[in-house]
Amino acid sequence: MIKSVDEINQKIKKKEAVILTAGEFKELAGKKSPDELSRKVDVVTTATFGPMCSSGAFINFGHSSPPMRYEKVSLNGVAAYGGIAAADAYIGATEENPASIEYGGAHVIEDLIAGKTVKLTASAKGTDCYPRKETVAEVRLEDVNEAFMFNSRNAYQNYAAATNSSARTMYTYMGTLLPGNGNVTYSTSGELSPLLNDPQLKSIGIGTGIFIGGAHGYIAWNGTQHFTGKERNSKGIPLGPAATISVIGNLKKMNTNFIRAAYYEKYGTTLFVGIGIPFPVTSAEVAKNLSVRNMDIETVLQDYGQPDRPVAGKFNYAQLMSGEIELAGRAFQTAPLSSISKAREICNILKERIADGEFLLSEPVSPLAQNKKMNKLKMV
Secondary structure, eight states, X not given: OOSOHHHHHHHHHTTOOOEEEHHHHHHHHTTSOHHHHHHHXXXXXXXXXXXXXSOEEEEEOOOOSSOOOOOEEEETTEEEEOTTOTTEEEEETTOEETTEEEEEHHHHHHHHHTTOOEEEEEEOOOOSSSOOOEEEEEEOGGGSSXXXXXXXXXXXXXXXXXXXXXXXXXEETTEEEOTTTOOEEEOOOGGGSGGGGOTTOOSOEETOEEEETXXXXXXXXXXXXXXXXXXXXXXXXXXXXXXXXXXXXXXXGOOTTTEEEEEETTTEEEEEEEEEEEEEOOSHHHHHHHTOOGGGOEEEEEETTSTTOOEEEEEEHHHHTTTEEEETTEEEEEEESSOHHHHHHHXXXXXXXXXXXXXXXXXXXXXXXXXXXXXXXXXX
């Protein structure tokens, strides 16, 4: 180790730290060795902005008078989970309003962040300690006691690209897939994406401070569907879906520039989430990992037109981001679901916050889970 996180934080406080975005760092990496980079640069900011269905928010609305234990809860007609007692509820991004399926939990979350009023409807059986049975109220984010985003699976380390060989159009969480392999979609910011810059998950872990939706948040745990026992390429980067993170942050501090609701035709609602993670450049090994380029990051192309989604090919992100790939002598049009420009914007904002001393780095209190493999549901 050339320098510690504490030493880097001291430099940040003194405004002496050298902070680069992932894009800036990778340009410099073409001219200097990992050892030189680790001595010259202190922090590198990474980011991603894309659809992250496994997202939602806990909200405490405050007690009614007389008090009530919310059991069935809805916000603007979207069901929230009330089985956590009293005045708490959790609203998930993909829950839909039955009367208008293009509006879901993601839209409720965005509306709250935007300062809009949301209609709360709640009912309960009534108890001696919580006698009230019905509540209807208008709530705003600024009025609730507590509201924080808790997302169980965000920021995939890598993800498979998608195509469709069948004769019909398919409507999926990877977007609309045209028949006869009419298009290919992928979802990542590639070389800017946080976990792709830490392939062995050595720099980040539980307790790492992050940018989430414009707010300062933290990695709370490894994410659900966190698979680290994956096949890797020669650079040590997993091929296809791999590590994920559970993240938490203050909803009241978030910004709709980085939390956006969306509806995918005939699939449902989802939430676009902006996540940024700063990496302390503590060693040459860290610098080497942060030097990864799109041409070094490969993923598999899955055919959603077949029930078991077989692998149709393997491509790097330089190829996918070019707008066209070739497979079996045919050209395939490619398109991203994530936003590279938003990822760059987050990298720059995070860089500015660190430079201004508003965001210090935090060492993990525990590493993320390693050597985890995918378990299949046992059908009965």
